[in-house]
Amino acid sequence: xxxxxxxxxxxxxxxxxxxxxxxxxxxxxxxxxxxxxxxxxxxxxxxxxxxxxxxxxxxxxxxxxxxxxxxxxxxxxxxxxxxxxxxxxxxxxxxxxxxxxxxxxxxxxxxxxxxxxxxxxxxxxxxxxxxxxxxxxxxxxxxxxxxxxxxxxxxxxxxxxxxxxxxxxxxxxxxxxxxxxxxxxxxxxxxxxxxxxxxxxxxxxxxxxxxxxxxxxxxxxxxxxxxxxxxxxxxxxxxxxxxxxxxxxxxxxxxxxxxxxxxxxxxxxxxxxxxxxxxxxxxxxxxxxxxxxxxxxxxxxxxxxxxxxxxxxxxxxxxxxxxxxxxxxxxxxxxxxxxxxxxxxxxxxxxxxxxx
Amino acid sequence: xxxxxxxxxxxxxxxxxxxxxxxxxxxxxxxxxxxxxxxxxxxxxxxxxxxxxxxxxxxxxxxxxxxxxxxxxxxxxxxxxxxxxxxxxxxxxxxxxxxxxxxxxxxxxxxxxxxxxxxxxxxxxxxxxxxxxxxxxxxxxxxxxxxxxxxxxxxxxxxxxxxxxxxxxxxxxxxxxxxxxxxxxxxxxxxxxxxxxxxxxxxxxxxxxxxxxxxxxxxxxxxxxxxxxxxxxxxxxxxxxxxxxxxxxxxxxxxxxxxxxxxxxxxxxxxxxxxxxxxxxxxxxxxxxxxxxxxxxxxxxxxxxxxxxxxxxxxxxxxxxxxxxxxxxxxx
Numbered sequence: 001x002x003x004x005x006x007x008x009x010x011x012x013x014x015x016x017x018x019x020x021x022x023x024x025x026x027x028x029x030x031x032x033x034x035x036x037x038x039x040x041x042x043x044x045x046x047x048x049x050x051x052x053x054x055x056x057x058x059x060x061x062x063x064x065x066x067x068x069x070x071x072x073x074x075x076x077x078x079x080x081x082x083x084x085x086x087x088x089x090x091x092x093x094x095x096x097x098x099x100x101x102x103x104x105x106x107x108x109x110x111x112x113x114x115x116x117x118x119x120x121x122x123x124x125x126x127x128x129x130x131x132x133x134x135x136x137x138x139x140x141x142x143x144x145x146x147x148x149x150x151x152x153x154x155x156x157x158x159x160x161x162x163x164x165x166x167x168x169x170x171x172x173x174x175x176x177x178x179x180x181x182x183x184x185x186x187x188x189x190x191x192x193x194x195x196x197x198x199x200x201x202x203x204x205x206x207x208x209x210x211x212x213x214x215x216x217x218x219x220x221x222x223x224x225x226x227x228x229x230x231x232x233x234x235x236x237x238x239x240x241x242x243x244x245x246x247x248x249x250x251x252x253x254x255x256x257x258x259x260x261x262x263x264x265x266x267x268x269x270x271x272x273x274x275x276x277x278x279x280x281x282x283x284x285x286x287x288x289x290x291x292x293x294x295x296x297x298x299x300x301x302x303x304x305x306x307x308x309x310x311x312x313x314x315x316x317x318x319x320x321x322x323x324x325x326x327x328x329x330x331x332x333x334x335x336x337x338x339x340x341x342x343x344x345x346x347x348x349x350x351x352x353x354x355x356x
Numbered sequence: 357x358x359x360x361x362x363x364x365x366x367x368x369x370x371x372x373x374x375x376x377x378x379x380x381x382x383x384x385x386x387x388x389x390x391x392x393x394x395x396x397x398x399x400x401x402x403x404x405x406x407x408x409x410x411x412x413x414x415x416x417x418x419x420x421x422x423x424x425x426x427x428x429x430x431x432x433x434x435x436x437x438x439x440x441x442x443x444x445x446x447x448x449x450x451x452x453x454x455x456x457x458x459x460x461x462x463x464x465x466x467x468x469x470x471x472x473x474x475x476x477x478x479x480x481x482x483x484x485x486x487x488x489x490x491x492x493x494x495x496x497x498x499x500x501x502x503x504x505x506x507x508x509x510x511x512x513x514x515x516x517x518x519x520x521x522x523x524x525x526x527x528x529x530x531x532x533x534x535x536x537x538x539x540x541x542x543x544x545x546x547x548x549x550x551x552x553x554x555x556x557x558x559x560x561x562x563x564x565x566x567x568x569x570x571x572x573x574x575x576x577x578x579x580x581x582x583x584x585x586x587x588x589x590x591x592x593x594x595x596x597x598x599x600x601x602x603x604x605x606x607x608x609x610x611x612x613x614x615x616x617x618x619x620x621x622x623x624x625x626x627x628x629x630x631x632x633x634x635x636x637x638x639x640x641x642x643x644x645x646x647x648x649x650x651x652x653x654x655x656x657x658x659x660x661x662x663x664x665x666x667x668x669x670x671x672x673x674x675x676x677x678x679x680x681x682x683x684x685x686x687x688x
Contacts (some may be wrong), residue, residue, distance in 0.1 A: 078380035083423070103447065154678055156685030173446055177624065178681045180447065184617055188667050194536055196661045202530055210523045245589030285515045333523065340519025344512040348495055355499065 001260065015161050017245035026304055029297050031330040033311035037084075040318035045073065048325045081211040082220055083335065084314040086276040086288055089227045091313025092234050094287025095305045099241040100265045101172045108273035110176055111266060114284055115183035115190070116147025117277045121207055122190045127198035133219045133254035135279045136207070143224065144274030147182060148266060154178040157262045175262070210281035210336020212321055223275040230271030231310075237265050238302040245300065283336050286313055289343035296350045316343060369630040376629075376642035380426060380649060387653045388418045415597040415680030420552040421544050425652045425665070427552070428608040429618055431559040433626070433644020434566050435601035435608075436619030441573050442502040444595045449670060450605040453510040453598075455519035456614035460540045463613075464524040467536050474546070477539070482610050488513060489602050494631040501594040542615030542666025544652050551611045558607045563641065566600050569593055570637050577634050604655035615666045618644045621673040628680045647673050 018160025045057045050072050052060075093108040109115070111263040124130040130139065155178035157164070178226050194201045197253050240261040243251040273287065294308040320338035367519045382397075386406075389395035393413050395403060403410030432450075439448045451457070463477050471477065492510045499505035508569020521540075572593045575583040580590050608615065622644035623635040628638050653666040659668075 037449065041663050103445070154682045154685070156682075159497070169582055174681055176447065177677060181621070181674045181677035181681060183674070184621070184670045185672075186676060187673030188674060191541055191670070192538070192659075192663050192667045194663075195534065195541070195663060195667070198530060198534060201537070205522075205525050205533060209526060285519075288511065288515070334526070337519045337523045340515045340522075344516035344519075347512035347515075351505050351512065352495070352498070354506055355503070355505040 014318035023299070026298055030311070033308060035317070036315045036320075037242045037288060037311050040315045040348070041080055041084070043322050044083065044271055044318045045076050047322050048072070048076065049330065054065070074277060078215055078217050078220055079321070081213075081217075082215040082279050082316065083317040084218065084279040085223060085227055086212065086316030087290075087315070088310050088344065089230065089272040089276040089313070090280070090286040091290035091294070091316070092231060092306055093276070094284075095163035095291040095302070095309045096234055096237065096241070096265050096269050096272075098291050098295075099245065099302055099305075100262060100269075101176050101355060102245065103172070103176065106145035106176065107284045108269055108283040109282070109287070111179040111269055111273075112147040112151050112183035112186070112275040113144040113270060114277060114282045115187045116143040116145075117148075117274065118204070118208070118282065119143055119186045119190045122193050122204055125203045126197045130204055133215060135187075137219050137222060141223075143272050144277060145270055147186065147273070148270035151175070151179045152263065152266055154182060156196050157266060163279060166189060172262075175266075182259070207281050208336075209334035210283040210339070211334040212317075213279050213332065220279065223279045226271045226275035227269055230268045230275070233264055233268035234306055235274070236259060237268060238306060241265065241302045280317075281334075281336055281337070282315065283339055285336075285340050285343050286316055289339075289347045290316055290351050292347055296354050357621055364572070369636060371633060371644060372630045373639050376639070376646055380642065380646050383646070383649055383653065384426065385424055387415050387422050387649065389614070390653065390657050391418065403444065416549070418645075419592070420549040421547045421652070422649065424547045424552040424555065424611055425544055425649040427556045428593075428612055428615075428647030429558050429622075429645040430520040431563060431604040431642035431644075432608050432618040433622030433640040433642075434563050434614055434637055435604040436621075436638050436644070437626075437640040438566055438569075438573075438597045438601040438604075438620070440635050441577060442594050442601075443504075443507050444577075445507055446624070447620070448507060449606070450601050451514065452604065453492040453506070453601065454488040454514040454517055455485040455605050455609065457514045457521065459485040459609045459614045460521050460536075461524070463539055464521060464528070467532055468524060468528050476668075478610050481613065482606050485606055485609055485614075501591045502598055516585060538664050539613050540666075541664040542613040543664035544612050544654075545664075547611060549594050555607050555611045559604060562600050562604050562607070566604075566637055568599070569597055574595060574634060580683075590635055613664075613666065615648065617670045617673050618647055621677050622647055624677055625673075625680060627688075628684065647676075 026258060042057060046054055052069060056065065056069050059065050060073045065073065085151055086277055092109060094106075097106045097110060100106075117140035120139040121136055124135060124139040130136070155175035156292055161302045194204050232314070240251070240256045243254045243256045244258065246260065251258055273284070276283065290309050290312045291305065294305050294312055297307050298304040317339065318337060319335040320342050322333040323342065324333040324335050327338070377498040385397040385400050388400045389397060391413075392408075395410060395414065397622055399410065400414055436449045439450055440446055459481040462480035462482075466477055466480040467483075471480070492506065492513050494512065496506040496509040525536065528536070572583070572588045576590055576593060577586045583590050607617065623640040625647075626636050626639035626643040627634075629643070632637055632639075647669060648665065651672055652665040654661050654672070655665040655668045
């Protein structure tokens with residue numbers, strides 16, 4: 001019996017940054033976030049190889065644009081929408097995973113979403129020769145869902161869902177280990193597969209970079225319902241996650257069914273991160289940075305976190321995408337690369353202020 | 357009650373350790389006989405003692421590589437156990453301070469600049485890894501040694517470098533990118549006694565240093581205040597443990613490249629086998645040695661296409677951890 005309780009709980013970060021400084025009111029944060037999002041969207045529509053002044057952008061949006069402006073907008077609108085969709089989904093997924101695992105290191109990739117998507121895409125590219133965006137979308141989405149389901153089974157999330165009889169309804173550490181281990185095992189196979197096929201390697205190295213370039217509406221539309229469903233589940237889980245932050249026992253005494261809650265959270269993360277990865281490739285770092293920023297801004301309350309993440313994620317991805325267009329002209333730096341370069345200093349700055 | 361369970365746990369650890377050691381030795385003997393010039397374990401023993409062609413093949417060609425796998429796997433796993441203990445984060449490994457990413461960046465930069473020799477690549481890998489470790493250390497300064505700040509800063513720096521690496525991979529020619537990726541996965545190809553001997557000596561010294569710290573680390577596991585009350589100088593012990601971990605990984609990286617996953621997975625495997633409350637240093641080392649040795653044997657002899665051992669390490673280690681976690685879930 002004692003050996004069972006020896007699993008060290010992952011360290012909680014919720015206490016570390018609580019009450020250390022006065023925070024701006026939520027309304028101010030939300031208004032500022034909304035303004036930043038609008039600015040980022042306009043920038044994303046205006047900046048690029050063919051710069052447009054904002055007035056031309058607005059004209060084109062209102063249907064009064066020139067033929068040239070319409071052509072440029074036809075390329076940049078879906079791209080902007082893809083960045084918003086992926087950013088929002090990943091940021092919310094990250095907040096959910098950090099709440100679920102009580103581990104500040106957690107990002108959506110921990111549940112194996114990335115590894116599953118990458119494996120399916122590599123298989124499709126190497127064995128079936130599928131590489132058009134539409135096939136890649138469904139391959140990635142399918143791979144992400146299958147691996148998440150496997151993580152749930154191995155990690156025992158669904159077991160003891162009633163929370164009675166001594167079962168702990170899925171230890172968060174065990175869930176994370178299951179995700180890391182399954183993801184690693186699969187990514188080893190992916191690496192082996194890709195290293196023995198130069199053509200697949202070439203395609204995978206650009207998929208791995210993460211990009212929203214050339215994502216048309218036809219690729220975007222199928223991903224939208226998944227993201228919306230994920231957001232609905234996420235919203236429903238907020239209160240339960242707040243209780244879970246206090247520990248499993250306290251959460252259960254408040255009537256939270258921890259096993260069922262974890263299952264729902266994993267489902268939401270899979271839908272959100274899977275759809276985002278399917279659209280834009282692996283940009284998981286967004287799911288680590290945006291929730292940390294949001295937590296620093298508005299504190300650990302899940303409901304607020306989710307709303308702020310919904311704004312911060314798109315801003316981060318949009319700005320990274322815009323920056324990628326102007327960094328090394330005439331080439332474009334993939335958004336996934338810029339996200340790392342922009343997000344890491346942010347993360348480090350926040351860590352220096354809010355952790356010891 | 358607790359004394360009894362403590363005793364039982366200790367004897368279980370001893371049994372697990374002995375079994376791991378025996379398996380490693382047997383596998384070592386078997387692996388020395390595998391290859392173009394096939395030998396049975398008995399013949400391997402004769403070749404080790406005797407002379408002639410068998411002696412040359414076994415002792416000069418195969419032994420350095422197999423021993424490197426055992427020693428470096430041991431060192432990597434001990435480094436992982438040290439990091440997980442100090443940071444109190446079960447997902448921490450020396451990768452947390454970006455060592456592997458930094459080493460890979462070093463190699464990519466060297467390859468992009470046209471360097472090709474083994475010495476230059478190794479030097480740039482170690483330089484890259486150490487530079488990143490120092491940068492993370494400085495950026496996380498002012499916090500608790502080995503605290504959450506170090507971990508988050510390290511994750512940030514690692515992500516930054518991962519982005520840079522992805523971009524560099526996209527810039528270079530396809531064949532350069534592929535060979536860089538193969539190196540980045542970690543491989544024991546071409547390891548000879550010239551590398552193994554100094555690496556083994558250094559690893560032994562560092563592991564002994566880590567063992568000297570293990571009592572203090574166990575006190576710290578009970579809480580900083582408890583440890584301080586029993587006379588442990590907490591920040592000094594933590595700093596020393598992290599430094600030892602970084603150096604162990606650097607030695608391994610210099611010889612086999614960034615085989616990152618051993619450090620993360622081996623302590624978890626050891627802990628689950630021995631059912632200890634902490635990450636056991638020696639058992640982790642034994643598990644790491646076995647993992648890297650098995651991976652190298654599979655990578656050399658069992659696959660249709662030659663792949664770097666690091667690729668196999670990730671798959672085998674991951675799969676075994678999956679098995680352990682699943683079994684734990686079923687048993688409850």
